[in-house]
Amino acid sequence: MAGRWKNDLKWSDVTPKAAWLSRRQVMAGAGGLALGAIAGPALAKLGAAPSAYSTDETPNSLEDVTTFNNYYEFGTGKEDPSRNAHLLNTEGWQVEIAGLVDKPGTWTMDDVLKGAALEERIYRLRCVEAWSMVVPWVGFELADLLARVGVQPGAKYVAFQTAYRPDEMPGTRYPVLEWPYVEGLRLDEAMHPLTILATGLYDEPLPNQNGAPLRLVVPWKYGFKSIKSIMRITLTDKEPPTSWNIANAREYGFYANVNPQVSHPRWSQATERAIGGGLFAKRKDTVMFNGYGADVAAMYAGMDLARLY
Numbered sequence: 001m002a003g004r005w006k007n008d009l010k011w012s013d014v015t016p017k018a019a020w021l022s023r024r025q026v027m028a029g030a031g032g033l034a035l036g037a038i039a040g041p042a043l044a045k046l047g048a049a050p051s052a053y054s055t056d057e058t059p060n061s062l063e064d065v066t067t068f069n070n071y072y073e074f075g076t077g078k079e080d081p082s083r084n085a086h087l088l089n090t091e092g093w094q095v096e097i098a099g100l101v102d103k104p105g106t107w108t109m110d111d112v113l114k115g116a117a118l119e120e121r122i123y124r125l126r127c128v129e130a131w132s133m134v135v136p137w138v139g140f141e142l143a144d145l146l147a148r149v150g151v152q153p154g155a156k157y158v159a160f161q162t163a164y165r166p167d168e169m170p171g172t173r174y175p176v177l178e179w180p181y182v183e184g185l186r187l188d189e190a191m192h193p194l195t196i197l198a199t200g201l202y203d204e205p206l207p208n209q210n211g212a213p214l215r216l217v218v219p220w221k222y223g224f225k226s227i228k229s230i231m232r233i234t235l236t237d238k239e240p241p242t243s244w245n246i247a248n249a250r251e252y253g254f255y256a257n258v259n260p261q262v263s264h265p266r267w268s269q270a271t272e273r274a275i276g277g278g279l280f281a282k283r284k285d286t287v288m289f290n291g292y293g294a295d296v297a298a299m300y301a302g303m304d305l306a307r308l309y
C-alpha cells in the first residue's frame with residue numbers, strides 16, 4: 001500500500017522470540033479463537049504476543065476499523081481518512097523526544113521498534129461522539145519508551161504532536177482545528193501499562209488512516225486523546241494544550257475520561273452506538289472509564305471528574 005511505513009526488519013526480528021513462540025502456541029491451541037479465525041494467515045508476519053490487558057470482546061472487522069475513522073487532517077467525514085490518508089508519506093519517519101528527559105533526540109522508526117516488546121492489545125475505543133469499536137492494536141507500552149529516554153524528576157506531563165504537512169493533509173487547509181493536532185497526558189497516565197503506542201492493527205503495520213506509523217492509544221479516555229502520526233513527544237512540567245480543548249474548552253477538557261454521568265453539553269454520554277452492530281442494534285450503556293476502572297480509577301481518587309472532565 002502506498003505511503004505505508006516500510007521496514008527492512010521482519011516483525012519477528014524485533015519481537016522477543018519467547019513472546020512470539022507463546023503467541024503461536026496460544027493460537028495453535030485455540031483453533032476456534034475468534035481472532036485466530038480472522039487474522040490467522042497474517043500471524044507469521046508480525047507475531048506480537050497476546051496480552052492480559054486485552055478485552056475478550058470480538059473486535060470490529062478490519063473493514064470497520066479502517067474505513068470509519070476520525071482523522072481531521074484528511075477531512076471531517078468518517079470515510080475521508082480512508083480515501084485521503086495514502087497522501088501521507090511515512091517513509092523515513094522521525095520522532096523527536098524532547099523536554100525533561102535525560103536523552104533527548106530524534107528517533108527513526110527502526111530505533112523505536114528495535115527495543116520494543118510488541119504485544120497485541122484488543123481494546124475498546126469510545127469516541128466522544130458516542131460511538132464505539134473494539135480494535136486489535138499492536139503496540140508497546142509508552143512507559144517502556146519513556147524509560148529508554150529517562151524521565152527527569154521535574155516532568156509532570158507528556159505532550160504529543162502530530163505531523164503537520166499541508167501538502168499531504170488536505171484537511172489542514174480548513175481551520176476546523178488549530179494545526180498541528182496536539183494532545184497530552186499526565187505523567188502517571190502516560191506511564192500506566194494500559195497506555196500504548198500502536199504501530200499496527202490486525203497483525204499488520206498501521207494503516208495511514210489509523211495514524212501510521214505511530215499513534216497513542218489510551219483506552220479509558222475518549223478517542224480524541226489517542227493522537228495519530230506522532231512526530232514529537234515532549235516531557236514538561238506544565239499541563240500541555242490539547243487540540244479539542246483549544247477548539248472548545250466548554251465541551252472538551254484535558255482529562256476526557258469516558259464518563260457516562262457527565263454529558264457533553266450537546267448530547268448524553270450515557271449510551272453509545274457500537275459500530276458494526278447494524279442499523280437496528282440497541283445502543284449499549286457506556287461504562288465509567290470505558291470499562292477500565294479497576295485498572296485506572298485510583299489515579300483520579302479525590303478528583304471532581306464533573307469539573308475536571
Ligand SMILES: Nc1nc2c(c(=O)[nH]1)N[C@H]1C(S)=C(S)[C@@H](COP(=O)(O)O)O[C@H]1N2
Nearest residue numbers: 069070071072127162181223224226227228
Ligand atoms: N492527529 C489526529 N489524531 C486523532 C484524530 C484527529 O483528527 N487527528 N481524531 C481522534 C479521534 S476523535 C478519534 S475517535 C480517534 C479515532 O481513531 P481511529 O480512526 O483509529 O478509530 O483518533 C483520534 N486521533
Ligand SMILES: [Mo]
Nearest residue numbers: 127128223224
Ligand atoms: Mo473521537
